[in-house]
Amino acid sequence: MVTFRPIDVPVDIDRDSARRAAAEELSDPKYRDARPNFLQEVGQWLGDRLEELLNSLSSDTPGGIFGVLLVVVLLIVLVVVIRLRTGKIARTSRAGGAVFRGQRKSADDYRRSAGEAAAAGRFDDAVRDRFRAVVRALEERALLDTRSGRTADEAAAEAGLLLPNVADRLRQGARLFDDVHYGGREGTEAAYQALTELDERCRRERPVAMVAS
Template identity: 55%
Template sequence: MILANIPITIDRDDARRAAAEELSKPEYRAAEPSWFQRALSWLAQRVSDLFAAVSGVVPGGPLGLLVLLAVVVLVIVVVRLRVGKVARTVRGRRAVFEDTTRAAEDYRRAAEDAFAAGDVATAVRERFRGLVRGLEERGVLDARSGRTADEAAREAGAQLPESRDELAFAASLFDAVHYGGRPATAEDYRRLVALDGRTQRERPGVLA
């Protein structure tokens, strides 16, 4: 066979490490909350066990491992495609507000209280909601239920071009922290506070 003449350098440890490193990449961890991370850890362990069990019994030794590695890579590609589609679909249905009665200042006070208590994730979530509600109160955005963070950023950015990029960042941050379980930092929160103040001062449709 032609394949028999091709030098094979991959061994069991290399294959196991490659699979584990691929499955631990950030896009997998950020795709869904902790249950998904646990599922990926379980899959990585099963792949490791598979390589350990098969390395001594598959005909061809290294060649068999190479075939198995190709299968693992194929599975990873499929998972990536599916996760990307599902994640985008789910994000598209995630609304900013759960309570339509609170004012912008209510959200801002809740954010400050949470930040002072060390709950930065809640502070980020509430500050973004305060920012969006503030834009609704100013008439920059129409008051509409069911609006997602991306929609709010896109619509507000069209009216406030100087803040467009920061609004897109804020929407991504809100989704990642509130829905994706991403840890929030004090810098994230301070950046939202600065943006909130800026959007309250910026005049709609006016470039500097």
């Protein structure tokens, strides 16, 4: 008969150290910057698990050490999930979608539908259509060519060359559009107002002359 005996794991960490490590990791600003409702759900679940594990930890038994290791694994999982939701991978996936799909409307039509959506409290639609109004107006002024498949980032970068005074605002507007339309974030009144101001600013700006190299 084979008898298995517990083997000491060479991890030198006690209950207080584990609690401090968990608190320090979860206090990182990147967790506070992610979507509040998502973090509340994940944080609540992890908090319950961490509380159960930390209450059962003991540095005198192998089980306590394995509990610490499980805490570390849970923290790693949280880091990976947050990175996928808010990090470079998420930004890359959001940036790949086109501004227009199907038949385009006029800039005024997009402005009108955006205003109606905002008045009804549908700020997701309001953000989408107001940014589309920005891009469509630039196409109508021949500052952008009418091209299918152009992403929000591409539109902002191309228009920013001709309208350098609003280049930063265009990039910010593209980010708002991508976050709502492709990133699953909720549109807000503040985001809609920012895009409305961007639209008005772009309409007043005169393009700079491009010098051929």
